[in-house]
Amino acid sequence: MNILILGSGGREHAFAWKLAQSNICDQLFVAPGNAGTAQVATNVPLNPEDFDQIKQFVLQNQIKLVLVGPEVPLVQGIKDYFREDEALQSVYLIGPDRRAAALEGSKDFAKYFMQKYQIPTATYRTFELHTLEEGLLYLTTLQPPFVLKADGLAAGKGVIIVENLHEAQQHLREMLQEQKFGAASTKVLIEEFLRGIEVSVFVLTDGHGYKILPEAKDYKRIGEGDTGPNTGGMGAVSPVPFADQEFMEKVKSRIIQPTMQGLQAEKMDYSGFIFFGLINVQGEPYVIEYNIRMGDPETQVVMPRLLSDFGEMLWATAQKRLAAFELLIKDQITATTVLVSGGYPGKYEKGKEISHLDILSEDVIPFHAGTIQKNNTILTDGGRVMSITAQGDTLEEVMQKCQKAANLIQFEGKYFRKDIGQDLLHQS
Ligand code: AMP
Ligand code: GLY
Numbered sequence: 162m163n164i165l166i167l168g169s170g171g172r173e174h175a176f177a178w179k180l181a182q183s184n185i186c187d188q189l190f191v192a193p194g195n196a197g198t199a200q201v202a203t204n205v206p207l208n209p210e211d212f213d214q215i216k217q218f219v220l221q222n223q224i225k226l227v228l229v230g231p232e233v234p235l236v237q238g239i240k241d242y243f244r245e246d247e248a249l250q251s252v253y254l255i256g257p258d259r260r261a262a263a264l265e266g267s268k269d270f271a272k273y274f275m276q277k278y279q280i281p282t283a284t285y286r287t288f289e290l291h292t293l294e295e296g297l298l299y300l301t302t303l304q305p306p307f308v309l310k311a312d313g314l315a316a317g318k319g320v321i322i323v324e325n326l327h328e329a330q331q332h333l334r335e336m337l338q339e340q341k342f343g344a345a346s347t348k349v350l351i352e353e354f355l356r357g358i359e360v361s362v363f364v365l366t367d368g369h370g371y372k373i374l375p376e377a378k379d380y381k382r383i384g385e386g387d388t389g390p391n392t393g394g395m396g397a398v399s400p401v402p403f404a405d406q407e408f409m410e411k412v413k414s415r416i417i418q419p420t421m422q423g424l425q426a427e428k429m430d431y432s433g434f435i436f437f438g439l440i441n442v443q444g445e446p447y448v449i450e451y452n453i454r455m456g457d458p459e460t461q462v463v464m465p466r467l468l469s470d471f472g473e474m475l476w477a478t479a480q481k482r483l484a485a486f487e488l489l490i491k492d493q494i495t496a497t498t499v500l501v502s503g504g505y506p507g508k509y510e511k512g513k514e515i516s517h518l519d520i521l522s523e524d525v526i527p528f529h530a531g532t533i534q535k536n537n538t539i540l541t542d543g544g545r546v547m548s549i550t551a552q553g554d555t556l557e558e559v560m561q562k563c564q565k566a567a568n569l570i571q572f573e574g575k576y577f578r579k580d581i582g583q584d585l586l587h588q589s
Pocket of ligand 2: 379393394452455456457458459
């Protein structure tokens with residue numbers, strides 16, 4: 162069958178890399194893709210948010226399955242568009258509908274859902290401009306650090322954590338009065354701070370059955386030792402030693418199952434990935450956030466750990482027979498290190514030539530993110546440029562492979578964290 166992936170990051174390259182190996186995939190397209198997806202699929206210059214354009218392409222190319230990478234088209238209702246269009250009835254789109262996508266699109270809704278279905282999460286209150294004074298007062302009743310979150314999508318930047326009460330109050334004013342994050346901060350959540358280690362748990366569901374994919378730890382800060390501003394993600398490791406059987410049983414019974422029951426009780430049309438952003442507080446899992454898609458760079462460690470055919474798994478999802486699908490997972494330790502443009506996550510330049518990709522050893526997978534091919538040259542085209550994945554029997558060995566490759570690849574301004582996985586070394 163012909164498959165179309167929407168998106169252009171490292172996550173989409175990892176999807177494409179895995180789907181290119183699928184027994185059921187004939188032609189594979191990525192829209193718009195990057196220089197890496199072009200090596201395993203055909204890139205098509207479509208905007209994932211232009212649904213009419215995607216429809217035309219899907220019909221002209223007999224696409225049977227559409228896999229949506231990023232959250233924005235889902236929050237904008239691409240699933241509803243496909244469901245309601247008569248010409249698209251035989252095409253299957255992996256992803257939740259707009260109502261379910263609000264689990265990521267609105268943090269206020271996600272919290273309401275978690276409360277309703279008794280899913281453990283930080284206590285919170287939501288404020289709007291007309292309740293600003295109450296919000297300022299509420300902050301005075303809390304202990305630092307203070308956690309403030311814009312309700313809507315803010316490209317990962319909508320969360321502010323500060324120690325100082327006056328600073329927190331100032332942020333609340335700026336978010337509500339000056340719409341610091343645009344419409345995304347029309348509502349602001351103030352949350353209890355949870356202290357613990359984070360882990361990302363992924364589920365693929367067809368609305369009834371589900372499969373738990375390998376979990377991963379993401380490294381969000383730009384600087385080594387988890388310092389400096391937040392980024393989209395600087396690296397990831399899977400498996401995560403503390404996510405042992407006992408912890409995962411708690412995740413399943415207290416978080417995954419009640420979430421699935423909630424989705425069914427709310428009659429949400431959810432087929433696709435659920436990304437549980439969890440925090441382990443002294444052995445007890447809490448939900449920090451839901452995402453309605455796979456993570457980036459987590460996908461770059463999850464896909465290489467799947468032994469099963471990913472195309473068949475998606476097709477089982479489309480046909481609502483996922484519960485009976487046999488998911489096989491490779492035990493090997495897997496890590497990815499992200500190479501970024503100098504200046505990221507602030508201002509950075511694009512168009513720098515990337516060299517030495519041809520001398521990488523066979524035991525690393527260079528997933529592309531912000532790259533573009535011009536003539537015979539691959540150029541940087543984004544903040545996160547590449548994500549180098551390696552596998553092995555020990556974390557030390559895997560970290561070494563990632564770093565060796567990250568050192569070999571050259572482009573002006575290249576930066577990467579050398580400590581991805583370091584904190585887990587003594588836990589495994
Ligand atoms: P979010 O976009 O909700 O995932 O928040 C971004 C990051 O802020 C998370 O990955 C956590 O590191 C941190 N964070 C968010 N909420 C909390 C909380 N209630 N307690 C502690 N840290 C938090
Ligand atoms: N790596 C975190 C995310 O994809 O949201």
